[in-house]
Amino acid sequence: MHSHPDTALMSRAIELAGEGGAAGDYRLGALVVGADGIVAEAHTDLAATNDPTAHAEILAIRRASAKLNTRYLHGCFLYTTLEPCPMCTSAAIWAKASGIVFGATLDDALERGGEHRDGQFYSWRQINIKSRYVVERGTPLLELHEAFMRTECLTLLPAPR
Amino acid sequence: MHSHPDTALMSRAIELAGEGGAAGDYRLGALVVGADGIVAEAHTDLAATNDPTAHAEILAIRRASAKLNTRYLHGCFLYTTLEPCPMCTSAAIWAKASGIVFGATLDDALERGGEHRDGQFYSWRQINIKSRYVVERGTPLLELHEAFMRTECLTLLPAPR
Numbered sequence: 001m002h003s004h005p006d007t008a009l010m011s012r013a014i015e016l017a018g019e020g021g022a023a024g025d026y027r028l029g030a031l032v033v034g035a036d037g038i039v040a041e042a043h044t045d046l047a048a049t050n051d052p053t054a055h056a057e058i059l060a061i062r063r064a065s066a067k068l069n070t071r072y073l074h075g076c077f078l079y080t081t082l083e084p085c086p087m088c089t090s091a092a093i094w095a096k097a098s099g100i101v102f103g104a105t106l107d108d109a110l111e112r113g114g115e116h117r118d119g120q121f122y123s124w125r126q127i128n129i130k131s132r133y134v135v136e137r138g139t140p141l142l143e144l145h146e147a148f149m150r151t152e153c154l155t156l157l158p159a160p161r
Numbered sequence: 162m163h164s165h166p167d168t169a170l171m172s173r174a175i176e177l178a179g180e181g182g183a184a185g186d187y188r189l190g191a192l193v194v195g196a197d198g199i200v201a202e203a204h205t206d207l208a209a210t211n212d213p214t215a216h217a218e219i220l221a222i223r224r225a226s227a228k229l230n231t232r233y234l235h236g237c238f239l240y241t242t243l244e245p246c247p248m249c250t251s252a253a254i255w256a257k258a259s260g261i262v263f264g265a266t267l268d269d270a271l272e273r274g275g276e277h278r279d280g281q282f283y284s285w286r287q288i289n290i291k292s293r294y295v296v297e298r299g300t301p302l303l304e305l306h307e308a309f310m311r312t313e314c315l316t317l318l319p320a321p322r
Binding site for chain 1: 207210211212213214215216219222223226227230231232233234246247248249250251252254255256257286288289290294295298299300
């Protein structure tokens with residue numbers, strides 16, 4: 001049983017983000033953890049899948065639901081290296097997760113527009129709505145841990161402009 | 162080539178919503194249409210898939226991307242029978258769709274809490290954020306047609322409380 005936020009869990013999410021970067025995608029990692037430990041893990045996988053919804057958080061949530069054979073992740077927490085966008089925050093609400101723990105913040109990401117890597121420009125677009133704004137307008141009301149291990153997670157983002 | 166909003170396209174989305182209801186799910190339908198016609202269709206499919214992200218709009222977007230083999234739906238419009246939630250609106254933004262056309266509104270849905278059907282209570286939870294709020298905070302800026310054929314789409318929702 002973990003108490004949240006948990007350093008080892010976010011460290012694992014950071015590893016996953018690195019795997020996403022090594023695979024040529026955005027360096028973003030996420031996992032879903034339940035009472036008995038990690039249920040599902042993912043890195044953002046947009047390029048390889050051609051799926052515009054393949055953010056790390058969406059993939060982790062979908063994999064956790066598939067594994068647990070339910071669309072409700074009661075008691076589960078979503079860990080993610082960057083503040084989840086409205087799509088991903090909403091998915092956690094629809095899944096009735098218990099909480100979200102995120103690392104770097106939307107404001108951090110907004111300060112960093114993108115990066116050139118492997119001859120490609122990665123735009124790191126953001127939808128300018130904070131996760132808390134979404135959480136507070138949904139039910140159930142998820143527990144939200146913001147900017148946890150932010151310094152470590154910041155290293156995954158492009159350098160500031 | 163369609164001009165938007167288009168009555169025949171929304172009528173098709175309403176049919177899809179009915180198919181979702183007949184399958185024991187929420188009566189919500191969506192489609193993605195491009196320059197050459199409908200690319201992908203879906204009804205909400207939460208119960209059968211156990212996937213908390215299986216809203217009609219997400220499924221239509223994912224299917225359209227799979228069919229077109231790209232995560233960018235440039236030039237495409239998303240039609241949906243109910244104002245899309247922040248998850249689905251955001252997915253359309255990430256996909257760089259050209260626009261969204263929706264029928265019944267979030268306010269309509271908020272007035273209708275849920276319904277008993279086939280011995281089950283369908284809660285029709287809402288996240289209280291309008292699609293326009295999300296659209297205006299993302300890039301590209303999608304064209305938004307609100308409350309199109311609202312009267313027809315309203316018949317898909319539970320009766321007012």
